[in-house]
Every structure is written in C-alpha cells, then in structure tokens.
Amino acid sequence: MTVTQQPVTAEELLRLSGDGKRRELVRGEVRSMTPAGNIHGRIAMNVSTPLDRYGREHGLGTVYAAETGFKVSSNPDTVRAPDVAFVRREHVEEIGEVEGYWPGAPDLVVEVVSPNDSYTGLEEKVADWLRAGARMVVVIEPRGRTVSVRRSRTEIQVLTEADHLDGGDVVPGWSLSMAEVFR
DSSP states (O other): OOOOOOOOOHHHHHHHGGGSOEEEEETTEEEEEOOOOHHHHHHHHHHHHHHHHHHHHTTOEEEEOTTOOEEEETTTTEEEOOSEEEEEHHHHHHHOSOSSSEESOOSEEEEEOOTTOOHHHHHHHHHHHHHTTOSEEEEEETTTTEEEEESSSSOEEEEOTTSEEEOTTTSTTOEEEHHHHTO
16 A cells, blocks of 8 residues: 655645754655755855845845745745845835745845755755746855856856856845855
C-alpha cells in the first residue's frame, strides 16, 4: 500500500514556525534550512543596512529581514524566504499590513549563497522569484566574490568587487559598492 502525503499549505507552515526551525515551502513540500553562517550573515547585513537606510530616506519602500516569508504561488503553495527583500512603497500601500506571509514576491530579492546550497536549488529559487514577479534578483557568491543580477531567466549581469550594484528602476538612485558587500 502506498501512502501519499498531502501538500502542506502556507497556513500550516506558518503554524509550524513557532518551533524556531527555519523552513521554506516549495510546491507543498516543507524544506528545512540550515542557519546561516558568519560570512553569510555579514554579507546579508552589508546589503540590507544601506538598502534600508536609502529606502527610508527617500520613501521608496520597505526592507524585510532575512527569513521573512513571501507566498509566491498557490495550489500547491510555495513560501520562499530571501536573505534580503525590498518591496516598493506603492506595493506596500496597495497591500497594506499583512498577517502571515507577504502575498507575492518582493520587487528586489537578495540571496547569499551558503556553502551547503546546491546549484540546482539556487536556480530553482531564482526561477520561483522571477516567475512570481520579482523585478531584480541579486545572487551573491561569497567564495568567488561575484554577484549576479538577474532580471529574467536570460538577462543576467555579473559583477565583481570592482563594480557597483545599481538599483535601476527597482530602487532608483541606489548604488552599492561590491567591495563593501564583501568587506
């Protein structure tokens, strides 16, 4: 006899979150996540702090801390948690205060690659973000000290420490030195 497990919903995942474990929900399947290490956490803060400061000063939107859940698809549900997220002011105002997971993708997603991340898993996550409407996905690779900026599955820009990340039309006027990100 084969037993099939029913897909978990975003609401069920939210009820699990009180136990302190880090999880994402991918097409109804709960996936555990290992806590971030030192380098990962430092790099995420090196991006989120200046982004938050700039976004607040210019009234552009809201930055969300690592592990904030975004429900990017339904039936079966997918809830992803980026390392840094930015939602433009007009989207925050349109949706308002939300209990539970934010409905949809942030406008800007930053993912810092951890040593235990698989290439396939990372590409799946980037595809989920883009499919859900993220306008810019930034993937930071600490080992190679490179950054890829993705606006679609085919539009990819690779930056090095000598470059600056430009917020473009997602975070107008914001720029960040890649050397500062890796510092």
